Amino acid sequence: MRILVKGAGVAGLTVAWQLYRHGFDVTVQEKADAVGTGASGFAGGMLAPWCERESAEEPVLSLGRTAADWWEAALPGQVQRHGTLVVAGGRDTGELDRFASRTTGWEWLDEAAIGALEPDLAGRFRRALFFREEAHLDPRRALSGLTAALEEARMRFLFGAGKDTGRFDRIVDCTGAARIGQLPDLRGVRGEMLYLETEDINLSRPVRLLHPRHPIYIVPREKNRFMVGATMIETDDAGPVTARSMMELLNAAYALHPTFGEARVAETGAGIRPAYPDNLPRVTAFGDTIHVNGFYRHGFLLAPAMAGEVARRLLAEAPQPERLAS
Amino acid sequence: MLTLYDVTVQSRLLLGTARYPSPAILAEAVRRSKTEIVTVSLRRETAGGKAGGAFFEMIRALGVRVLPNTAGCHSVREAVLTAKMARDVFRTDWIKLEVIAHHDTLQPDVFGLVEAARILTADGFQVFPYTTDDLVVAEKLLEAGCCVLMPWCAPIGSAMGPVNPMALRSFRAQFPDVPLIVDAGIGRPSHAAAVMELGYDAVLLNTAVANAGDPATMAEAFALALDAGRLAYAAGPIEPRDMAVPSTPVIGKAVFA
Numbered sequence: 263m264r265i266l267v268k269g270a271g272v273a274g275l276t277v278a279w280q281l282y283r284h285g286f287d288v289t290v291q292e293k294a295d296a297v298g299t300g301a302s303g304f305a306g307g308m309l310a311p312w313c314e315r316e317s318a319e320e321p322v323l324s325l326g327r328t329a330a331d332w333w334e335a336a337l338p339g340q341v342q343r344h345g346t347l348v349v350a351g352g353r354d355t356g357e358l359d360r361f362a363s364r365t366t367g368w369e370w371l372d373e374a375a376i377g378a379l380e381p382d383l384a385g386r387f388r389r390a391l392f393f394r395e396e397a398h399l400d401p402r403r404a405l406s407g408l409t410a411a412l413e414e415a416r417m418r419f420l421f422g423a424g425k426d427t428g429r430f431d432r433i434v435d436c437t438g439a440a441r442i443g444q445l446p447d448l449r450g451v452r453g454e455m456l457y458l459e460t461e462d463i464n465l466s467r468p469v470r471l472l473h474p475r476h477p478i479y480i481v482p483r484e485k486n487r488f489m490v491g492a493t494m495i496e497t498d499d500a501g502p503v504t505a506r507s508m509m510e511l512l513n514a515a516y517a518l519h520p521t522f523g524e525a526r527v528a529e530t531g532a533g534i535r536p537a538y539p540d541n542l543p544r545v546t547a548f549g550d551t552i553h554v555n556g557f558y559r560h561g562f563l564l565a566p567a568m569a570g571e572v573a574r575r576l577l578a579e580a581p582q583p584e585r586l587a588s
Numbered sequence: 589m590l591t592l593y594d595v596t597v598q599s600r601l602l603l604g605t606a607r608y609p610s611p612a613i614l615a616e617a618v619r620r621s622k623t624e625i626v627t628v629s630l631r632r633e634t635a636g637g638k639a640g641g642a643f644f645e646m647i648r649a650l651g652v653r654v655l656p657n658t659a660g661c662h663s664v665r666e667a668v669l670t671a672k673m674a675r676d677v678f679r680t681d682w683i684k685l686e687v688i689a690h691h692d693t694l695q696p697d698v699f700g701l702v703e704a705a706r707i708l709t710a711d712g713f714q715v716f717p718y719t720t721d722d723l724v725v726a727e728k729l730l731e732a733g734c735c736v737l738m739p740w741c742a743p744i745g746s747a748m749g750p751v752n753p754m755a756l757r758s759f760r761a762q763f764p765d766v767p768l769i770v771d772a773g774i775g776r777p778s779h780a781a782a783v784m785e786l787g788y789d790a791v792l793l794n795t796a797v798a799n800a801g802d803p804a805t806m807a808e809a810f811a812l813a814l815d816a817g818r819l820a821y822a823a824g825p826i827e828p829r830d831m832a833v834p835s836t837p838v839i840g841k842a843v844f845a
Contacts, residue, residue: 317609449642474745496643541610
């Protein structure tokens with residue numbers, strides 16, 4: 263069965279990977295000239311279903327809890343399993359109790375335990391929630407890793423607009439926000455982020471700073487970089503980050519540790535997360551096209567489960583010889 | 589029945605639409621609260637985008653009256669501009685007017701509030717001002733043309749409930765004929781019931797429902813509490829006393845002892 267996957271973000275590449283593993287003949291088409299140019303490239307890469315359950319419905323936990331294993335199997339060595347630390351400023355410690363009451367899979371840490379986990383945060387917070395089972399990865403590295411592995415397996419990638427795509431039995435449309443206005447009920451939720459660069463502080467895991475209005479997270483990356491994200495604004499405007507949003511992101515980083523005040527702002531960016539009204543992703547079929555969309559803020563977390571769902575549907579129609587290659 | 593400007597509604601709950609886990613949950617909360625009026629912030633939800641935004645489409649699809657607000661506006665000019673934008677987007681002269689003094693505490697700038705209320709009323713708006721429980725400011729707002737007042741009962745999002753019942757009581761006594769809506773500071777249904785018992789006409793809330801573990805169920809709880817509080821006010825609650833008063837004569841003692 264010949265499959266065309268449209269879109270080379272996290273949704274498209276995980277579907278391509280999953281279908282390839284199941285023996286399908288897959289081509290990936292991406293209208294940009296590189297992978298991960300949409301919202302995926304601005305993602306936090308947190309595999310944090312327990313934390314996300316604070317504001318997301320149950321499927322985010324049940325579908326997302328195996329995501330770290332999926333990514334580890336696909337890209338050995340890329341998944342960092344160091345948990346998530348959740349803290350709040352002195353005035354907002356009530357937020358920690360609220361967060362705890364909405365979630366599971368955490369333990370309370372006292373000041374000493376926080377310092378043992380993250381020495382650079384020692385003495386800054388009296389207590390924190392620690393989600394031991396959670397993990398994170400670098401989205402850009404993961405997407406280029408998947409692409410490299412698929413190219414090595416001789417999968418065809420068609421970059422740029424207007425390429426003749428030939429004939430396919432099925433199209434799997436993973437073009438995300440590009441389908442807003444075309445897929446029923448799909449809307450955009452803008453997310454803004456920035457990268458800070460400093461050698462003066464080290465973190466080993468994502469840290470979430472709770473705040474009643476502007477909850478922000480900081481995810482450590484390679485080369486002394488820290489991804490600070492992300493705003494949630496109900497619009498599909500993909501323009502540059504606003505001054506207000508940047509101020510909120512920087513304020514949060516500064517509140518986590520004043521050292522971030524001396525960091526370099528290495529990059530800013532904004533992406534549009536496609537979302538359905540329940541903020542959960544869907545796999546929907548229209549004729550020969552299967553749409554995988556609506557990942558909201560859970561692309562890396564839920565893409566493996568949705569890719570599995572696509573594979574199940576296509577295998578039910580046309581069983582393929584399983585590939586055992588890694 | 590509650591009449592706000594020329595509009596009559598049954599429900600005495602006005603519900604904010606920010607910070608729900610998802611639009612689907614917001615829609616369910618609106619349904620179970622039986623509210624007929626929702627407030628919508630224009631500022632953060634419109635950084636631009638196509639077709640006025642899918643979020644506004646969803647709000648319109650709720651089938652309830654929209655009270656746009658100027659949340660997050662820090663100056664008279666900003667608030668007036670936002671109100672005009674809101675009128676275009678939602679085709680309503682209603683505006684919940686917020687002029688915020690401090691980004692941090694979200695305390696209203698009452699001087700800017702009165703000035704913006706004057707400008708907007710002259711421009712044909714029907715203004716719902718978010719104000720403190722200060723009586724003089726309230727008088728100025730009425731002079732500016734406001735026919736509804738919305739005093740806080742505690743700082744926005746604080747969930748503390750009525751921190752100064754005496755001030756709320758004198759506010760009600762001072763303006764017996766003005767529709768009064770408690771806006772901001774409500775955390776629990778019991779808080780909403782308490783202000784309704786004081787004779788307030790309605791309650792506006794957002795965080796208490798949106799951030800609840802189960803927003804839709806909490807919305808229904810608030811609807812019930814508002815009904816209870818309103819009924820209690822209509823029924824005339826008894827006044828508290830310092831001493832226990834037996835409700836039946838105590839055996840062995842003379843009734844008129």
